[in-house]
Amino acid sequence: MFLVGLTGGISSGKSAVSTMLRELGCPIIDADVVARKVVEQHTPAYSRIVYHFGPEILLENGEIDRQKLGQLIFADEEKRKLLNSITHPEIHKAMLKEILLYFLRGYRYVVLDVPLLFETRRLTKFLNHTVVVYCDPATQLLRLMQRDGLTQEHAEQRVAAQMPLNEKRGLANHVVENSGSREDTHRQVLRLHTRLEDSMDFLLAEKGCRNLSLNINCF
Template sequence: MYLVGLTGGIASGKSTVSSMLRELGCPIVDADVVARKVVEPRTLAHSRIVFHFGHEILLENGEIDRQKLGRIVFADAEKRKLLNSITHPEIHKEMLKQIIYYFLRGFRYIVLDVPLLFETRKLTHFLNHTVVVYCDPATQLSRLMLRDALTQEEAEQRLAAQMPLNEKRGLASHVIENSASREDTHRQVLRLHTKLEDSMDFLLVRVLAVAATAGLGGVLLYAAKMIFS
């Protein structure tokens, strides 16, 4: 088992590629799904967010109104930084639990679907491969406006809060071009999956697993905690 980071930009089609990989049987640890889980009512992160941002960001059922909170943090870099400092540690802990689960099930590789993979750089040193889902800027803007019912100004504001896709593209070991048809994207995903399945990168992790059974398990567990803490 080894780790593959999947990222992109907002409305670039990362979720589409992630779904295609899941259909191929790849285990996906989705940071967005985890992020929603760790801020559910009665969690530590939920309490801290309400404390700092006020009860007005809550829906009637007590859940966080993600759109309302999003408008606040995308308009203020310091508030965005505060929110990340609350949620990221909890997200990393939950992701580690899922990685261990899939590792024990014997999968060849695990995909970490992380929107801000290159922005935070918290995980990049521990990934064997990184994949960026790319589309041209005009397509990305129009998709975002349509998907989230945003004005052009609002959409541009959200895009400006992220690293440009061209920059992410230069940092990735693999690029999925998602400006054309779904069929074209699917062909690229199939080629990527075959390449990852054929990779020998999983051998190092198996060596570490053998080492753990030889009495180094505590050291490896400590290292994992350091990575995601």
């Protein structure tokens, strides 16, 4: 089995591409979904986040207010690094468990939907393919402002907190250009799906699950 990393930037359209791949039958492990699970109440990550950021980041029901926490970390690089150091190891361990389940079920490959794939680089050495969903900066900013109701200043701050999409595009094996219509993006996803289905990389299991399972402690 081989591993495919899917990433992009905030509001670049990565989630839309991930949904298209899932609809085509690709097994998807969404790091954002995993991230929400590992910070649920009574988990080790939850306790550490509350300890470092204080109870003011909690909702009335005790859950973490993701919007309030997001405002804190996007305005402070050190706080963002602290949060990542708490959550990323837990996220990677949980993803590993899901990868191994797909491996045991006989899948040829698994797509890892990871927003910060190139920022952390902890998973890239296990991947046979990397895919970046790209859109031009102006489109990215406008989509983010419309989606989250942000001012231009706040939207620019959130975009600046991530690696530039141009840089990510240069690191990827495949690029899905998502500045245009949904139909154009869907055609590109279909071509990508065909290439993955036809790939013989599943024979190189050593680079995928085998090495990943042996290196769990690196997370």
